[in-house]
Amino acid sequence: NAGVTQTPKFRVLKTGQSMTLLCAQDMNHEYMYWYRQDPGMGLRLIHYSVGEGTTAKGEVPDGYNVSRLKKQNFLLGLESAAPSQTSVYFCASSYGLAGLYNEQFFGPGTRLTVL
Amino acid sequence: GEDVEQSLFLSVREGDSSVINCTYTDSSSTYLYWYKQEPGAGLQLLTYIFSNMDMKQDQRLTVLLNKKDKHLSLRIADTQTGDSAIYFCAERTGGFKTIFGAGTRLFVKA
Numbered sequence: 001n002a003g004v005t006q007t008p009k010f011r012v013l014k015t016g017q018s019m020t021l022l023c024a025q026d027m028n029h030e031y032m033y034w035y036r037q038d039p040g041m042g043l044r045l046i047h048y049s050v051g052e053g054t055t056a057k058g059e060v061p062d063g064y065n066v067s068r069l070k071k072q073n074f075l076l077g078l079e080s081a082a083p084s085q086t087s088v089y090f091c092a093s094s095y096g097l098a099g100l101y102n103e104q105f106f107g108p109g110t111r112l113t114v115l
Numbered sequence: 116g117e118d119v120e121q122s123l124f125l126s127v128r129e130g131d132s133s134v135i136n137c138t139y140t141d142s143s144s145t146y147l148y149w150y151k152q153e154p155g156a157g158l159q160l161l162t163y164i165f166s167n168m169d170m171k172q173d174q175r176l177t178v179l180l181n182k183k184d185k186h187l188s189l190r191i192a193d194t195q196t197g198d199s200a201i202y203f204c205a206e207r208t209g210g211f212k213t214i215f216g217a218g219t220r221l222f223v224k225a
Binding site for chain 1: 119123155156157158163203207213216217218
């Protein structure tokens with residue numbers, strides 16, 4: 001099992017460009033999450049999904065869109081990148097929401113720089 | 116609001132014990148977690164404790180929970196260079212959110 005994979009690993013964008021980050025999991029998890037990690041701050045939840053075809057806003061959703069067309073994939077889109085979106089992006093998945101079913105499995109991260 | 120706070124750095128000598136501390140604000144937390152992040156990798160669940168427990172031991176790891184003070188600690192006995200990483204405290208709130216701290220970077224000196 002590959003677990004949670006993310007592509008790409010690194011990306012440099014110019015302000016105003018768009019891109020999509022792909023997350024895939026092979027554990028048949030219902031729940032998937034996108035976080036951003038910034039220096040000196042905890043992980044902040046951008047968007048999440050409780051199942052195929054559903055998405056919901058997290059703590060910092062502005063400037064991002066997501067889609068969950070297939071259960072195993074969760075896409076994060078930046079329509080018009082801004083320097084404030086320079087960050088490391090982590091995807092995670094979990095079996096459920098309650099207790100240990102909420103153990104989140106993380107991908108290796110995507111380091112995005114917006115110039 | 117809900118918040119989890121940790122000190123940002125800790126440096127110990129190989130063979131010593133490491134103690135990483137965390138405070139949280141949500142008194143209705145159900146589970147508290149410690150995740151480990153190695154360089155260039157995502158977070159991995161290291162250990163956890165139910166909110167109705169005071170202590171949990173798992174080999175070299177000891178988790179202590181003081182619910183009254185909303186304080187959680189992770190003790191690593193006989194710290195090794197391979198333990199160098201960032202350790203994140205996280206709480207599962209009563210509202211089914213997981214709140215992560217900023218992480219404590221542990222340096223282990225040989």
